[in-house]
Amino acid sequence: MPPLHDDAVGRLLERFGPPVDDVVHDMEARAARESFPTVGPAVGRTLALCVRLSGARSILELGSGFGYSAYWMARALPEDGFVVLTDRDTERLRAAREYFERGGLTDHAVYGHGDAIELAADLPGTFDLVVLDHDTADYGRGFEAVRELVAPGGALLADNVAVYGDVLTPAGLVATLDGEPAPTPRTEAVAGFLRRVDADPEFEPYLLPVDEGLLVAPRVR
Template sequence: MAELHAEAVGGLIEWAGPAADEVLEAMTARAERDGFPTVGPEVGRALALCTRLSGARSVLELGSGFGYSAYWVARALPPDGRIVLTERDGALLADARAYFERGDLADRATFEQGDALDIAEARTDTFDLVVLDHDTADYVAGFEAARDLVAPGGAILVDNVAVYGDVLTPDGLLATLDGEEPPNDRTRVVAEFLTHLRQDDAFETYLLPVGEGLAVATRVQPSKE
């Protein structure tokens, strides 16, 4: 797998950041045992950092699985903070609830079963942060569904935007962004999404080299509507 930084840097990120509790350790063991994709500890800590630095009190996550990334965020929320988890698979959502209960964080979470995009499009409230971690092919649609749910000063956080095994690599992605023919469909999809972010004047986007790449799109302008 292509890497965004040296393995030792990843080790330092994990060493210096907040320690994983026994619930996160259980989640990590499950992901490794079952081959279930999670954001991993680097991105988990980055999500927690964004939550702390922004002073977020309300978070919406599109695509929650069994709650790994949402759990990192919930730990960084204030006691009266709230995160809404969305997941199509009812069994996974029930597992997420169980993990949150085990970590005494269930009072900071709402669990909504269904299609993440449908849930986002139906919301009329606003959030300080929105986390996109559903199907990469739907990232543009997810961003559009969530963009007006974020007020100026808030942000949309998007995982998996730089590297994915030997299918998507930073050099191949950069070449595609520079106008070359994409080597595969996944690279094309991610390049289209990053271009879409860059062209939206209401957001200022940064890419953090953690995990498989984390985009942080901060809302700097209100909706024109």
């Protein structure tokens, strides 16, 4: 599919907002070496903006990897704020802990090892922001697991919701891939997730054309 914006706009998006520090540089270099997907600096800055604007003090992230997006958000938290990182890979969580230590953010992180959706199901209380960045094929299940964990006035965020192809037709949200008539299981899963959030009266979803598409859905009631 065509990019959501051209390279010039991408460079402009990366020009403003929190700076890229040495820890972020090292995480990006690691991602390149290992071909590991991260949200990238444009989405990282947008996530930080969401933290700033919402005044969030508590964040839950499903699918943290080695902490790239969580690190961007943690830097924007107030002194008493925290982010819960989740991942099933022990080595990635260990790396995330080291990056947070290097960035002086140890007190802002809680680490959950295991399946992100299963971990979310056992968490008490609510969070100001809940971020879905695990396997997009499981975004629907992820939403069901965290829906009640989003505090009223808080928001759900989901990355990579526009990367798999067109999901909007005159008939509504229906997954297709680059105009092909038959959707793939993954595009159908993403479209199903978008339909579910869009139909939920307690959420007001917005799609931001940042990198591969960032859904921001405040909980309005």
